[in-house]
Amino acid sequence: MTSLFLHADINNCYASIFRIFKPELNGVPLVVLSNNDGSIIARSQEAKDLGIQMGQPFFEAKPIIDKYQVRVYSSNYPLFHDMSTRFHRTLGTFSLHQEIYSIDEGFLDLGNFYQTNLQQYGADIKRTVWKWLGLPICVGIAPTKTLAKLANRIAKKSKKAQGVLVLNQPAHITAALKITDVGDVWGIGRQYATKLRNFGVLTAWDLANVNDAFAKKHLTIVGLRIVKELRGEACADLEIEPPAKKGICTRRSFGQPVMSLDLLQEAVATYMTRSAFKLRKQKSRCSQLSVFVETNPFNPNQAQYNNCKTIQLPVPTNSTLELVSYALTALKAIYREGYKYKKAGVLLDDISPATAMQGNIFDTIDRGKHLDLMQTLDLLSSKMGSGLVKVAKEGMEKSWKMRQDYSTPCYTTRLEDILVVR
């Protein structure tokens, strides 16, 4: 007996989260902006209905936003993350076999629940999340993860489904595949969709019926797995334990263009501090780092310059002090005067567990001391909030920091904000 997968996700996630704390937003169009307030990354249903596009630049959508008095909010990741944690915890009460797939999506492995009333079961989950958190979700249940995602998509659109769709009968699966555009299949993006349409593969049903060699040739073995999953052959299990990250990246656009090396150094030191913290959090070290800078590619009248510098470290490390020092060296190597920089970032690579420590006889750093210092730093950050203690290079003013003109309180995670709400 094969098993069944359940996929649940929050409808219009970020917009729905704001509505919990601002009930007056119910029924009115609202959008959430990307970091730096640059583009639109989430929309309520009303905003979608007005034709506002996902990823659309904010300034471009401004006329519609003004005309229809669409409410606008900057991203609030502490709030989103906290509500996401509660959502996944709630889902987890329904099954021990749970995958936290993304901030607003999760899978459960239902094993052999074929005897259960699955429609009822999905509806129970939906009702519980609504009751406990005030978040609207939809649920899809099917023999593979790909089909469960597809079922969920239909559940979102179909009035009849009422937010829960079970696909476990071959006839129902076929019908669902036939009404799904090939570009809406999980794993088929813009490029692949265009390619497939040129071959006359228009729906998920068409895709399920291509031959294996065709799938592998044009979509790689990843695409072949998608095809098999559409046919009901499970190729992917739940990822219950999230694997350690293989690369850790922190990059940001600046609120306004930056020209001086001093300010770029502040930004790079700040991003590296953040990356190093993430690295220690997953108990890893890295032995390669890269720093990159970019000008604004959307401004054709402006001189363009992009560059990236990668450094191999003599000994794997997770010390902020060491990593920041290397990062600033890398930055100096690629910095050129006279450009208006719009973005910078750091990437940690070549990651290994922090337990395996191989020495280097030329090592001149007292790693014991660094370790103690980093542990103290992380403890202080977790108790007092990050940013209280910092590396001097990070700077205090941060005139380059991203723009957030429409910010909201961290209702659930910041003491001052919680007190205000009460």
Next chain:
DNA sequence: TCTGGGGTCCTAGGACCC
């Protein structure tokens, strides 16, 4: 004036070795 950030996996092609 204004266009996000953080990841994953796969493949092709070059370097290098025997």
Next chain:
DNA sequence: TCTGGGGTCCTAGGACCC
């Protein structure tokens, strides 16, 4: 007179996800 073949490792680039 007239240039092999096979294996491995690494990297850049391209596709995808939310």
